[in-house]
C-alpha cells in the first residue's frame with residue numbers, strides 16, 4: 001500500500017511475573033487493562049484513542065467471557081468500532097494481527113488494541129474448558145484422552161514412526177529454549193537444563209515427558225497497532241506487519257488430516273511469506289509456538305525451514321540456542337519463560353522487541369525480519385505473521 | 391458400583407451409533423452419494439457434503455495409526471486405569487476413530503498393529519467401543 005495505511009505495531013507490553021504468578025493484585029480484566037495502558041503509553045497513546053479491540057481468552061466462562069470483547073470494552077470504558085473475538089486457540093493473536101491489519105488498511109479503525117490475560121496459575125485453575133463430552137468430544141473424552149497433551153503425543157509418536165525422530169531430538173528444543181530463558185531476566189524457569197534432565201523428567205503421555213510440555217503460569221500481554229501514517233506522530237519506533245496467514249483443519253485429533261505434517265502451518269506460512277515477499281533466508285529471528293517440543297518440530301518442517309522429516313536433525317547440536325545458526329524462541333518461550341494458557345501474543349511481543357533491538361543479553365544482532373508462528377487447539381490452527389523494521 | 395468417568399452426551403447425529411454400540415455393533419454413517427464411510431457421525435457427509443446417509447454395520451477391524459500411553463490420567467476418574475493406551479484406529483472401511491486399546495502390556499502396542507473392536511459396558515445406555523490387539 002502507498003496510502004500511508006500500511007499496518008504497524010507501535011506498542012507492546014506484558015505483565016511482571018514472579019515464580020509464574022502476577023506480581024500485582026488485580027482481576028484478570030484488571031491485568032489486561034494495565035498491559036493495555038502500558039502498550040499504548042509506549043506510543044504516547046491512551047485508551048481513549050483505541051477504536052479497535054481484539055481479544056481471546058478463557059476467563060469468565062460461562063458468563064462475561066462468552067462475549068469477551070464486549071466485557072473487556074465495558075471494563076476499559078471504551079466503545080470500539082472494530083472488534084474481533086476470534087478464538088482459534090493460542091494462535092488467535094497472530095490471527096488478530098492479521099485481522100487488525102486488514103481493518104487498518106481498509107480504514108475501518110485507526111488504533112487497534114490486541115490484549116490477553118490469564119490468572120490460571122494464581123487460581124490453580126489450568127482448565128481448557130473441561131472439554132465436556134459433547135458433539136465431537138463425545139468420541140474422545142470418554143476414552144480418557146489426556147488433553148491437550150495426548151494429541152501432541154500421538155503426533156510425536158507418528159512422526160517418530162515415519163521419520164525416526166527421537167526423544168533426544170525433542171529434548172534439544174527444550175534445552176535450547178531454556179538457554180534463551182537464562183538470558184531473559186523475566187523468564188520463569190532459568191535453572192540449567194540438559195538433554196538427560198528432559199529425558200528423565202517423567203513420562204506424562206508417551207512419548208512426551210514433563211519437560212517436553214510448556215509451563216503453567218499467569219500472564220497478560222498487549223499489542224497496539226496503527227497505520228504507518230499515524231505512527232509518524234507517535235513516540236515509539238514502528239514495526240511493520242508485512243505479511244500474515246491463517247488456517248485450521250480440525251478440533252478432534254482423529255480428524256487431523258496428517259498427524260506428522262502440520263497443514264495449517266504450511267498454508268499460513270506460505271500465505272504470509274508470499275504476502276511479505278520474503279524467503280527463508282531473509283528471516284533473522286523466529287518465534288514459534290512451543291506448547292510442546294513436538295509443536296516446534298512440526299512447525300519448522302511445515303513452515304519450510306527444513307524438509308519434512310528433517311526437523312530432528314535440524315534442531316540437533318543446539319542449532320536454535322543462543323549462538324546457534326537459527327535463533328528461535330528468544331524469550332525462553334512457552335517452555336521456559338511463561339505460558340498462561342494461550343501464548344501467541346507473547347511470541348509477537350518478543351519479536352517486536354527483537355526488531356527494536358531492546359533484548360539486552362538475548363538480542364539477536366542485526367535482526368530486521370522476524371517470523372512469528374502460532375499454533376492453537378490440538379495442532380488445530382496455525383497463524384503466521386511476518387514483522388520487519390524499516 | 392456407579393460409573394464415574396465422563397459419558398458421551400448423545401445427540402441426534404450420534405444416537406444410532408451409540409444404540410448400535412450398546413447392542414455390540416459398530417455402526418457408522420455411509421454416504422449414498424459418494425459411497426464413503428465417515429466418523430464421527432454427522433448429518434452431512436464431510437467428503438461430498440451430501441445429506442443422503444445411512445448407518446452401516448462395519449467389520450470392527452482396523453490398524454493402529456498412532457497412540458499414546460497415558461502415564462498421568464485425564465482427570466481423577468481415570469486414575470485407576472493408568473497406564474492406559476489411547477489410540478487412533480484406522481478402520482478397515484476408511485475412517486479414523488479414537489478409542490482405547492485394552493491390554494495388560496501397554497508397551498506391546500505398536501503403530502500399524504492389527505486390532506479389533508470389543509465393547510465395554512459403562513452403563514445400561516452406553517457401551518464404549520474399545521479395541522484389542524488381534525490374535
Ligand SMILES: [Zn+2]
Nearest residue numbers: 421424435438
Ligand atoms: Zn459423501
